[in-house]
Amino acid sequence: MGDINKKVTLIIAGDRSGVGKTTITLALLSFLVQKGYKVQSFKVGPDYIDPMFHTKITGRPCRNLDPILTDQTYVKSCFNQHSQGVDYVLIEGVMGLFDGVPFQKAETWQNIELNREKDHLFNHYASTAHIARLLNIPVVLVIDCSRLSGSVAAIAQGYRSLDPNINIIGVILNRVGSDRHLELLENALTPLNLPILGKLYRQDSLTIPDRHLGLVPTDELPEFKHLVKKLAHIAQTSFNWDLLFPLLTSPQSPYGRVFDKNFDVVTNMLDKRAPTSHCPIKIAIARDRAFNFYYPDNLEILEKLGADLLHWSPLEDESLPFRSSGLYLGGGFPEVFAQELSANKQAIKVVQTAIRQGMPTYAECGGLMYLCQEIINFQGETWPMVGILPTTAKMGNRLTLGYRQAIATDNSLLLTSGDTLWGHEFHRSELTINSPKPLFKLHSWHSQSPSHAEGWQLYNVHASYLHLHFGGCPTIATKFFRHCLDFSESVELS
Incomplete structure (x- = not known):
């Protein structure tokens, strides 16, 4: 799988909600942990349940990156603080890549209402794209291909070109119906020179139970260990690791100069500690x-x-x-x-x-x-x-x-x-x-x-x-x- 001595950081994003990014993230986490690597995961937005799955797999608390519930400084410092001392860092996105709340948090409520018409697409807070720009981290785009063939190229190209500040390094094709279906998808994507990093066929046998607020929490799943093994196998057999790893590995730190490694986000935040x-x-x-x-x-x-x-x-x-x-x-x-x-x-x-x-x-x-x-x-x-x-x-x-x-x-x-x-x-x-x-x-x-x-x-x-x-x-x-x-x-x- 290549040189494993360099930290890998990426965001798993979707072209829209429900494309399978949680399953794919859990599969990646399961496989990497099975191989003995230390992995820190993050989740964009205010979610509780998906992070439970991350935590159960990695043994490390999954952190939420949410610039609305906190702020941009907190997001950056939290990410930096908890990304130290691990081999891999994975961030699971929220909804579609560019879906988010379209206003600047710093504005007053009245100004938000008055300026709603002026909001620009790239000011969407709490979107996966916003976090990708903020942390300067590459994105892998998950596309649900169950009802696509040639149109997959238009979707991939549109996402890649919409914001030049977002580095989409490849796509994962999810819910592929057959070998013939995969061939059509590959032929459509070839002219884009956009790597296909994973190909997942429909997994009717792989289901994670859900209820009215999302997935059923891990403590209620007696077969969780079996699920993790199944996810790890899917990751091992469905991802092109020889292609994926060189794209993600860089000899330079992915975090950029905006981060202070000695910044303790909690201590600095509590400037007036209680007695x-x-x-x-x-x-x-x-x-x-x-x-x-x-x-x-x-x-x-x-x-x-x-x-x-x-x-x-x-x-x-x-x-x-x-x-x-x-x-x-x-x-x-x-x-x-x-x-x-x-x-x-x-x-x-x-x-x-x-x-x-x-x-x-x-x-x-x-x-x-x-x-x-x-x-x-x-x-x-x-x-x-x-x-x-x-x-x-x-x-x-x-x-x-x-x-x-x-x-x-x-x-x-x-x-x-x-x-x-x-x-x-x-x-x-x-x-x-x-x-x-x-x-x-x-x-x-x-x-x-x-x-x-x-x-x-x-x-x-x-x-x-x-x-x-x-x-x-x-x-x-x-x-x-x-x-x-x-x-x-x-x-x-x-």
Whole structure:
């Protein structure tokens, strides 16, 4: 496969959503890890589930590269920091190569609305193309060929020529129907002198189960190891490694001069660290099949502040970790496991008591749903939950999805009135009763989506559908840790 002593970095992009870039990325990761290489993966955008697959395969946390939830400086420094000491770096794109949010984050909301007509194609934030330009990394374009023959050349040439700052080094032909079909595709692409780096036939036997918010998480797949072996075999037999490797290997660093290798993104970001105590502040992190949507950076930022993160399971554990001073309830699929969550009455009682005693609690999406009185699942079944929030989370067919500019409507546990930050919504549930004192006024980047109030503040609870990346709002992490510290000290004094 050529010289393996030089670091390889590439982006796997698609001509549109659903072309198979996740499967191809997982296949590449599986094969490289099987060969004994250290691989760091990244995912463009706010995704949680695809990174779970990356992490499970590589044994290293997959990092999200999202300049809207964070910013461009954070993206560059995060990429550089976590690309050290590995043999390969792979980035999985999002949607189609040029699909993204068409505005400059630095603008105010009003200016975004006024200037929407003036936005240029190449200002699309959170697109794969934007990340490719920002990090100066070559792109491999995945094309779904199931309904193509000669037209594949027009697609490939169009993508290659649209933006001269994007270096498309080759294509991967996915879902090829037959040898004859492959011959037609190859003949069409030959005049372009654009290397075909992979040829994957339709894999009807290879399926990764999915549900209403994407793939089924890895912890729910008992045959995951078998899947990884199958993916590795596909990569070994379907990719032209002799052609791929020389194209990707360069004697010079692919990162460019914009990166400072000594830049610790988290330490520099937290310029006003929270006070620390002699004993680590223990924060309980809900982590099981029902709750598993966490950005690794969020957890590491809390650790940088001095938190000792202790995992616990609302599904199986009857108590919080000993001497917990805070509770972090991430997103996930509580609606899928609502019956089991409801059956663990001791855990519900413990959470109720802790919150009523003032324990700082940060809950996102699925965590918010767990704190409601009930969850009504897709089958119409009603299951009692913690009951701290006087509302019910009801599942429905409507998908709420997208980036949000969030403006704090009042002072609360983690917010000061007027604070502005960026988050992401992704859920199919709605609350039967809205908060009488919401946390945020949420604005969608899409002009036709009206703004709406959202989020709950009761006791020392911050509960919202909004997913936040602490890399973009470090003061949230700092304030949460500070409240956990105060709670710990108050318990010690009592």
